Amino acid sequence: MARIMLSDITPWITEAVLAHPQDLPTYLCERLAISRSHARTQANRLVEAQWLQRDGVSRRAIYRPGALRQVVRRYALAGLQEDLPWAQDFAARFDLKPNVARMGQHVFTELLNNAIDHSGGSSVTVSMRQTPTQLQLLVSDDGRGVFNAVAERFNITDPTVAMLELAKGKLTSQPNSHTGRGLFFSAKLADIFDLHANDAAYQQREWQRDQWWQRSRPACRGGTSVYVAICVDTERSLDDVLRRYSLDGAGYGFDRTVVPLKLITQDQNGLESRAQARRVVSRLAQFRRVELDFEGLADVGHGFTDELFRVFGQQHPELELVPVNTTPRVAAMIDSVRETVLPEAA
Numbered sequence: 001m002a003r004i005m006l007s008d009i010t011p012w013i014t015e016a017v018l019a020h021p022q023d024l025p026t027y028l029c030e031r032l033a034i035s036r037s038h039a040r041t042q043a044n045r046l047v048e049a050q051w052l053q054r055d056g057v058s059r060r061a062i063y064r065p066g067a068l069r070q071v072v073r074r075y076a077l078a079g080l081q082e083d084l085p086w087a088q089d090f091a092a093r094f095d096l097k098p099n100v101a102r103m104g105q106h107v108f109t110e111l112l113n114n115a116i117d118h119s120g121g122s123s124v125t126v127s128m129r130q131t132p133t134q135l136q137l138l139v140s141d142d143g144r145g146v147f148n149a150v151a152e153r154f155n156i157t158d159p160t161v162a163m164l165e166l167a168k169g170k171l172t173s174q175p176n177s178h179t180g181r182g183l184f185f186s187a188k189l190a191d192i193f194d195l196h197a198n199d200a201a202y203q204q205r206e207w208q209r210d211q212w213w214q215r216s217r218p219a220c221r222g223g224t225s226v227y228v229a230i231c232v233d234t235e236r237s238l239d240d241v242l243r244r245y246s247l248d249g250a251g252y253g254f255d256r257t258v259v260p261l262k263l264i265t266q267d268q269n270g271l272e273s274r275a276q277a278r279r280v281v282s283r284l285a286q287f288r289r290v291e292l293d294f295e296g297l298a299d300v301g302h303g304f305t306d307e308l309f310r311v312f313g314q315q316h317p318e319l320e321l322v323p324v325n326t327t328p329r330v331a332a333m334i335d336s337v338r339e340t341v342l343p344e345a346a
Contacts (some may be wrong), residue, residue: 006046009042068130073276085108107137108139119141119142119232122143123141133194145198163263164263181254190206192228192229240299261293273304274307277312285316285319294321295324305336
């Protein structure tokens with residue numbers, strides 16, 4: 001008999017033990033087509049690996065979910081309502097602190113709604129796993145891919161520029177029914193956030209400075225896959241994160257954003273041109289305070305800086321443009337263009 005791998009069982013064992021706490025070995029016999037003794041061996045392996053807990057011994061044993069839990073579901077997107085999978089298939093299978101459960105529900109429904117409303121696909125697969133340290137969520141659809149969706153709606157063909165727009169927030173292909181907050185705040189709620197689509201991938205880590213976006217190795221060619229991990233012992237809450245991006249830190253207005261400028265640079269391509277600056281300032285007038293993060297940039301060009309801080313700044317005096325993490329050279333360049341006063345035409 002071929003050896004049964006735990007990975008063949010773990011995607012469904014959490015639901016199985018909740019449905020069969022007193023007769024789990026019998027269920028394993030039937031589902032895996034194995035003997036009862038072999039089924040007990042599999043149950044013992046799952047207990048040792050923390051997928052199950054067992055109370056009692058032998059035939060009187062009662063099984064419960066362990067520290068490790070997982071649910072995997074595939075849904076047709078047509079007619080799907082994002083709240084029902086969470087309520088019917090996922091929420092009750094996990095044991096989470098209230099703040100983590102609420103963040104998990106928020107991210108789950110936002111990512112699933114994105115697949116429903118924006119992917120143009122036919123199906124989505126959702127996998128949620130709980131470990132002793134993390135709540136992990138993977139949402140993968142078979143649609144056109146988020147970067148292609150941005151390209152179609154905004155004529156942005158470079159995934160790096162598309163990612164810059166997503167990083168700003170308030171980007172949506174359906175402005176009449178969406179505000180562009182879902183993906184942005186899902187990333188900010190996560191300790192680990194990975195976005196894969198259209199042969200491109202970007203990642204964000206909570207412990208990095210303002211959760212700075214970085215390129216990573218793509219893991220899928222078709223559709224969009226988003227992986228999220230939230231520490232199960234975090235004290236962070238949904239309210240904390242939502243308020244962080246309001247101007248006063250107390251309300252829920254999405255008034256503030258951070259633009260990671262390093263995101264649109266490459267090894268031989270710094271920030272020099274006015275065209276680059278115009279890409280950076282696109283849609284920034286929707287905010288009241290914008291922090292321009294120069295982390296990782298030793299220098300910038302005069303044309304880029306002048307277009308960003310003097311030209312755009314004078315056009316939008318109500319918008320607070322705040323450079324952060326600047327080197328002395330970058331700070332001096334910004335100061336020089338802000339101090340420039342051009343003579344009025346005669």
